[in-house]
Amino acid sequence: MPTARRPLLPWIVWGTAAALYAVAIINRSSLAALGPAAQDHFGIDATTLATFPMIQLFVYAALQIPVGVLIDRVGATAMLLGGSVLMVVGQTVMATVFDVRLAILARVLVGAGDACTFISVMRLLPEWFAVRQLPVVSQLTGLIGQAGQLVSVAPLALFVSLAGWTNGFLGLAAIGLLVTILGALVIRDRPGVGTFAERMIGRTGKITRNARSLGGFQPTGTVEIAPPSTEMIPVMGAPRPRALRFWSQARRLLRLPGVRLAYWVHFTSPFAANVFLLLWGTPFLVGGIGLDPAAAGGLLSLTVLSSMFAGLVLGPVSSRFIERRVWVNLGIVIAIVLTWCAVIFWPGTPPTWLLIALLVVMPLGGPASMIAFEVLRSHTPRSFTGFATGLVNTAGFTASLLVILLIGLVLDMQGAGSPELYSLDAFRVAFAVQIPFWVLGIVMILIEQRRTGRWMREHGRRLR
């Protein structure tokens, strides 16, 4: 069969997978602008409301490694579609119940489905694209996810206010179901493997048979001159129990300095933005700075735009300057630290220009964290990628969860734990809990960067 010179299928597979990711982000942030509506619907106070994103984030982070392991076993498509179905069920429950305990169960389902999405999409990319395209396509994936974040703020609030709570959330579930069906018809784990629908009926169509990756034939592993390092060669022998296999895989991965470097890059860059967007941004801007909620909402949208713009720039930059990509990440982290420190230590109320600078610089950490997955790809054999991606993606979300908790704790310790008691000084002290996380992350990046360089030289490897 003739093969198209520039096959479209990789872009169609990626576009559909990215649409599933955008819907996952809409589901993830669907309560962000609906706080008062949720309080009304379930009759709950602000503290109970705040547990919703916490539970969701906890489930998301806790499932990253198990989901990664499953991706390596059952494939990215099955996990992506399974995750989407979980979110459809979760949002349907959210639409139809009035009991807060069932609403929490709904958020657990949404968090679990969300946990399956991003790393599955990341696992598909190296199967369909050339190595040099991967940074750009990864950043575009993040950017499409950010578009989902934009939808989940004002448009979703408007939709729910017009259609009502039940119809609003059923609408989200219906959109989820539509993209799941589309995914079952379009997404393939790799060229030559059937869609979910084809595998169900046991027939492979012409499009699948003719499918080609944009990377041509890509051997496993992404490091040039790849005599496999002996510690990565599976030892043949009696099959080991699953738990033992898991730990030995984890140990073998963590022995690679490049994997540890990826972990710390992801740990250090995105948590400030996550903490701000997921929970503490609005309370800080309204209760600490004294903005009205509409102005705070506008500023929060600025963070999404800044992150989308950075995604467009960082993809080509990290693809072009592959040897310096970790320094690019570190530069962004240092800019975030400096901007946050200026806000924390500013005498009196920080001026508007400084707040705008914070809301433009801080979200750069999201796209910068995608560099972690580039580093990871350069150091992980393809058969471990799901597991390794889950492991690295845990880093930023664990840091986010810890910082969210610590900020709440420090506010409580100062007697400023509820909206009527919030004050700028209490928020300054509370946000300072981020500083040790940045210090730890930066020190570990510097250490692992040196070790990775030495490892590459000793093994005669060159990045690509």
Ligand SMILES: N[C@@H](Cc1c[nH]cn1)C(=O)NCC(=O)O
């Ligand atoms: N760093 C984010 C992705 C991102 C890209 N641009 C802005 N944010 C990340 O790790 N995402 C994981 C997820 O599940 O969304």
